Amino acid sequence: MPFELNIKNIGKLTDAKIRIGQFTVLAGPNNTGKSFVSKVLYSLFNAMNAHPAAVHIYNLTYPLFESLENFEGNSKKRRELLSPLHDEIEMLHSLVMECPADDFEKLDEIIPDIVVRVEHLKEVFEEVYHYLQYLADDEAEEEGMLFPSSSPKDFMHDFKKSLNKLKDALFDRDADKFIASGIEYKIRENLIENFQVAKLSDLRGKEETPSEVESKSLGKFEFWNGEIEFNIHRAWFSEWQRFSNVIYLESPVYWKLKNALENVRFHSRHWRRRERLSGVPRYFYDLTSFLRYEYKGDVAFPNIYERLTGKNVLGGKIAISKNGDLSFRENDRNFPLPVTAIGVANLGILALLIERKVLDENSFIFIDEPEAHLHPAWQVVMAETLFELAKGGVHVVIATHSADILKWLEVHVKKNPDDEKLIALNKFPVNGDATDEQNFNDKISDIKQELTKPFADLYTAGL
Amino acid sequence: MSLDRFIVPIQVAEQPLGKQYTAYVMDSSDTEKDMRKTVDLGTCHCCDYFVASGQFIIFIEETQLLRTVKRIRGEYGDLTEEKKDAMVNKRIRDEMQLKAYGAMLVLCRLSAKCTSVKTLIQGKKYQFWLVASSIDTADEKISFDYQEDSLRRDLKGVLGGELLDGVRVLTASTLKEWLSDNATTP
Numbered sequence: 068m069p070f071e072l073n074i075k076n077i078g079k080l081t082d083a084k085i086r087i088g089q090f091t092v093l094a095g096p097n098n099t100g101k102s103f104v105s106k107v108l109y110s111l112f113n114a115m116n117a118h119p120a121a122v123h124i125y126n127l128t129y130p131l132f133e134s135l136e137n138f139e140g141n142s143k144k145r146r147e148l149l150s151p152l153h154d155e156i157e158m159l160h161s162l163v164m165e166c167p168a169d170d171f172e173k174l175d176e177i178i179p180d181i182v183v184r185v186e187h188l189k190e191v192f193e194e195v196y197h198y199l200q201y202l203a204d205d206e207a208e209e210e211g212m213l214f215p216s217s218s219p220k221d222f223m224h225d226f227k228k229s230l231n232k233l234k235d236a237l238f239d240r241d242a243d244k245f246i247a248s249g250i251e252y253k254i255r256e257n258l259i260e261n262f263q264v265a266k267l268s269d270l271r272g273k274e275e276t277p278s279e280v281e282s283k284s285l286g287k288f289e290f291w292n293g294e295i296e297f298n299i300h301r302a303w304f305s306e307w308q309r310f311s312n313v314i315y316l317e318s319p320v321y322w323k324l325k326n327a328l329e330n331v332r333f334h335s336r337h338w339r340r341r342e343r344l345s346g347v348p349r350y351f352y353d354l355t356s357f358l359r360y361e362y363k364g365d366v367a368f369p370n371i372y373e374r375l376t377g378k379n380v381l382g383g384k385i386a387i388s389k390n391g392d393l394s395f396r397e398n399d400r401n402f403p404l405p406v407t408a409i410g411v412a413n414l415g416i417l418a419l420l421i422e423r424k425v426l427d428e429n430s431f432i433f434i435d436e437p438e439a440h441l442h443p444a445w446q447v448v449m450a451e452t453l454f455e456l457a458k459g460g461v462h463v464v465i466a467t468h469s470a471d472i473l474k475w476l477e478v479h480v481k482k483n484p485d486d487e488k489l490i491a492l493n494k495f496p497v498n499g500d501a502t503d504e505q506n507f508n509d510k511i512s513d514i515k516q517e518l519t520k521p522f523a524d525l526y527t528a529g530l
Numbered sequence: 531m532s533l534d535r536f537i538v539p540i541q542v543a544e545q546p547l548g549k550q551y552t553a554y555v556m557d558s559s560d561t562e563k564d565m566r567k568t569v570d571l572g573t574c575h576c577c578d579y580f581v582a583s584g585q586f587i588i589f590i591e592e593t594q595l596l597r598t599v600k601r602i603r604g605e606y607g608d609l610t611e612e613k614k615d616a617m618v619n620k621r622i623r624d625e626m627q628l629k630a631y632g633a634m635l636v637l638c639r640l641s642a643k644c645t646s647v648k649t650l651i652q653g654k655k656y657q658f659w660l661v662a663s664s665i666d667t668a669d670e671k672i673s674f675d676y677q678e679d680s681l682r683r684d685l686k687g688v689l690g691g692e693l694l695d696g697v698r699v700l701t702a703s704t705l706k707e708w709l710s711d712n713a714t715t716p
Contacts, residue, residue: 474675508696509682516679523676524615526669530600 075279076272078103088491090457091464094514095495101466109315110257115307118168119249130229138222155188169305174242260349311429315350319412362424375418385415409440428460438469450475470518542702543663553579569639575628582715595662623684655695664701674699
């Protein structure tokens, strides 16, 4: 499914055309917008691949959870007392989650059920209300609560208010509005948390005009003054739903610091609830949650996995323990990831993603600088691996400065001319009408020339 | 007029590659064999040889590239390293552009005089090969790869993408290997 994207007024890009193929390369000097574009695309593709209706119902019910948590603090007694309310809210979520993300008809059928469930939730709340009257305000202190908790009176007021808001929000809702609200929220959340910016306008280019991403097969997205507008067709949405996972892989340093970074998130969320700006991009946490999940089925690329973990490359594998700790297992010995070579972490995580079935024939992976921390020989292994994944069905987008990776690609196409059609090369900077009709050989030659120039100049200077 | 009179063994760095490796000479000091003079373009810049192989006419220019680079850099000793690099690239580009353009011109005029040339070049695409003297180190290979990428762009500007299909910077041993593995005319 090769397609073109028009990007206007985002970051460094004023007006650019980007080609996306089975194996997409974004190449060019530093500070020309490669990583920026890949993060924008990940944020959009990930949002389109999510379950927007589930996102929306979660958002609608979040204030209810919040008032429950505020009241419960760390009191087991209160938690037990309010568990019927938790159960009812969970039921609402399950109702939506069971509906396929792109089944608009079924969702239209479910929405009236949701309204009925909310009525039921209100009844359960009224029952709980009687018990709450007997709960003394100072009980929290007696139980030695660690976290702030609200009084029964405050809780009842807050919960009731949120419940009414939920009822209002469900009024006159249909599947289109439900899904659109979920997509809008997810895009906003992704952009803000992946870039770690306070507001969407921080991503705008230098023009005082809306930022736009448009594609015939994706739809049109516009960001302007903090608002997100988009126009997508149901069929396009279904097209994006067919991807099993959309993931973003960046520096292996994140993986070495995984435990510390997860602690950052845990604490910031615990104290400040929906804290978004912890300094760590969301795509890292997205990926750690993928790794936590044990997918069913066979490993999609056993040969690639065997080669990467075999003695000619890593000679071992990255393993993940039940509590999520990463280690490098080599000759029956386990080494914690922080003491393992960083290049091992880079290729090793790729192998782990294959082993955990996060990468399969229908996944989409963005990798910013896949060559990071790799010896040139392993950069070639990385190029071979990624291209083989692409041939196996994975959509691969890389932003790279590696002459070795590009040389591998050039030679591979020379020997396998049919594979050229899988590759979309983008040379940055791409501002203006940069959709030159250069053929593959000319384009890769242009990109490589820029990358090898410093070496060639130094070589001739030393003659 | 027969093209056979221009057949010679290919020489790189004044050494023959081997008796069996022949080409049509374009730039020769032997007046009988000087293709340029034959078409009244005596002073025209031109490649050293050409061969035909499959769908391609391959222009071959033999050069001591690294020695040339060193010489040019020496001529601009007072300039900064960056400017020296720019001058080297410009001089090589200018020279190769003239040679490729000249070779094309000579061949076109020859085809008007000689039907066998017309038949030989009809419907074919063109490649430009720079055979550089080399000791085949890894550094040289990267440097040649860079030159290849640069020349591809520079020569496309002169000959146009439709005519020029490819540019290679290769060593004598690679040329020899290629000639052994592929059928060529002559």
